[in-house]
Amino acid sequence: MHCIQSRTRDPASFFLVGATITPRHEAAMRLSSYFLPTLKETPAEAQIVSHRLMLRSGMIRQASAGIYSWLPLGHRVLRRIEGIVREEMDAAGSSEMLMPTIQPAELWRESGRYDDYGKEMLRISDRHEREMLYGPTNEELITDIFRNCVKSYRDLPINLYHIQWKFRDEVRPRFGVMRGREFLMKDAYSFDLDFNGARDSYNAMFVAYLKTFSRLGLRTIPVRAESGAIGGDLSHEFQIIAETGESQLYFDATFEEIAHEPSPEFVGKLQSLYAATDDKHDTSECPVPTERLRTARGIEVGHIFYFGTKYAQPMGAKVAGANGEPTTVEMGSYGIGVSRLVGAIIEASHDEAGIIWPDAVAPFKIGLINLRPSDTACAEAGEDLYQRISAVGIDVLYDDREERPGAKFATMDLIGIPWQLTVGPRGLATGVVELKRRSSGEREEVSIESALARLID
RNA sequence: CGGAGUGUAGCUCAGCCUGGUAGAGCACCGUCUUCGGGAGGCGGGGGCCGGUGGUUCGAAUCCACUCACUCCGACCA
CATH class of the missing domain: 3.30.930.10 (Bira Bifunctional Protein; Domain 2)
Incomplete structure (x- = not known):
């Protein structure tokens, strides 16, 4: 009840969500508001x-x-x-x-x-x-x-x-x-x-x-x-x-x-x-x-x-x-x-680092990593990528947490997202982001536009 | 269902033998320094030591029972 009220502007719009409100792709998710309780160490009960x-x-x-x-x-x-x-x-x-x-x-x-x-x-x-x-x-x-x-x-x-x-x-x-x-x-x-x-x-x-x-x-x-x-x-x-x-x-x-x-x-x-x-x-x-x-x-x-x-x-x-x-x-x-x-x-x-999901069953296709959300340029670039990727209906998990870079990379490797797209201050200074393929480990620095072209085609 | 283990903080574990104020690392909260592959300092919160009953002045620690979980075997999508 509370949820519905807070999202509904007036009674009529409730029935016109698709037509009147910008569709927000349900599969896109910000890690800061997701429930992902990862463990650094292995629980004793798990053998395989x-x-x-x-x-x-x-x-x-x-x-x-x-x-x-x-x-x-x-x-x-x-x-x-x-x-x-x-x-x-x-x-x-x-x-x-x-x-x-x-x-x-x-x-x-x-x-x-x-x-x-x-x-x-x-x-x-x-x-x-x-x-x-x-x-x-x-x-x-x-x-x-x-x-x-x-x-x-x-x-x-x-x-x-x-x-x-x-x-x-x-x-x-x-x-x-x-x-x-x-x-x-x-x-x-x-x-x-x-x-x-x-x-x-x-x-x-x-x-x-x-x-x-x-x-x-x-x-x-x-x-x-x-x-x-x-x-x-x-x-x-x-x-x-x-x-x-x-x-x-x-x-x-x-x-x-x-x-x-x-x-x-x-x-x-x-x-x-x-x-x-x-x-x-x-x-x-x-x-x-x-x-x-x-x-x-x-x-x-x-x-x-x-x-x-x-x-x-x-x-x-x-x-x-x-x-x-x-x-x-x-x-x-x-x-x-x-x-x-x-x-x-x-x-x-x-x-050793974690799961490698085949593309067809991956929980998200793209893991978007913002290495420094507190940095204005990183935040803007990350947000822009997140919006543009989710707008075309691609499942993207956006790591917008205030965490150290190592922890972010480790999390994405662990949960096995097929593509990692990394935005950081170092790359943005020269207008590039890093695109990594989880299965091969292959990494390359490309422009934002060519990264999007590669992922969205 | 037979055999063998393990239960102590969210996770990994020490402490138990030889009874005497419950610990470490990671995680969490605050803070400072950091910041491109699970950093470091300082401060802090968090546990009825699986449960019940015994022994004892006193039990995480010894004894009995019980529950849960794990491993090996037999069984199985």
Whole structure:
């Protein structure tokens, strides 16, 4: 209430904000008024680099074991990743929806998983002593929706997804957000009339995943997988290579040599290449000659399954087929660990000084550093750059704090902003600012206008 | 769930063995000197030593229980 009143000139203007008030790009931010609690030292609880850097850069704070609050900087990255995942799912023809975090136990009894899932499932009872659970996944719920709403084969295929928090009560949470108990996941579900349809749906998701991870700046290796607790015959894990990966991978060197074209024709080729985790890899039966076999640690960031009628059968998800006969639908599910990706990307992209965000997921594109805000020339130049960059809708974080230069550079390096634009008295004296690329460390002094031209194009 | 650790200031840690007024560095506040890659001086604020119960004249320190967190293993998006 207070906020609205203080910003609103009169009742009418409230409805005309866009037309009457200069739009202020929401993504632009002054560090002096931002919430960025960075740490110079590493908290003792963090063992791996992504966890350490996420704590130090003020992205997250732990609420309890495996459960985290996402502070503004971390939240931005999470939303960026989520946005890319959403765009690619939409482009692949999946429809976004949102299912609840709390589910009734009875649906899980129908599928038989209520007892199978064990202690990993967080069970809750409501005030009426009704058994509920915090969903670790959503096959039952989506199947229930489907069976109640879809009656004809003419409505197929259907592909639905949502991006929602899940909970798995891991015995031993670790590695920060990479193995949390609460995690944000995109899960999609496909419904088809027969195996061929399901296979097409599966491959469409396979392609969408290649596109998604490629946009996130990651190179993934699709590894054929057993379908585990969810069950089924056709399944791939998408692994990214990182030293701290949890599983040991063996794969054909061809993966490193070919460009990953996300096309349907390419799917068959990629699926035919050898890749296995250590528990599946058998040296004596491996078809790849030793000199062509690569090994590395991998982090699983996505998993796709075809599982046929595993849920549709017990839960009675049937449609009328072309001949009018009831036909049980063929299903698949497709997960991407959105919150895990935040940690995974850091594992794959960092140095001693901090995070190096790929441009697509960076919380800000430009870190504008004013080395001496108390100096009139610096303040004017900094403010001018800040206004001009934010005016064109580019995400810029303006370090306008009264801090020492070293601290400012260290902060920008730590939080991994792709471009650093530095304004200082020394450079301004000769009309230049410094432009630094975080990923390469490359620095050059350029005029203000050419810096803007480089960053805004 | 088995095994092993750790809980003292916002963060990193000392003090505990051998009980006697709670400490350092960083961070924070004030101030001075500084100012181009996490500077320095002076002054200041901040802790029920995870919790409960014991032993003792006296417990951060010894004992018991308990809670939390971390690591190794088994498990897993």
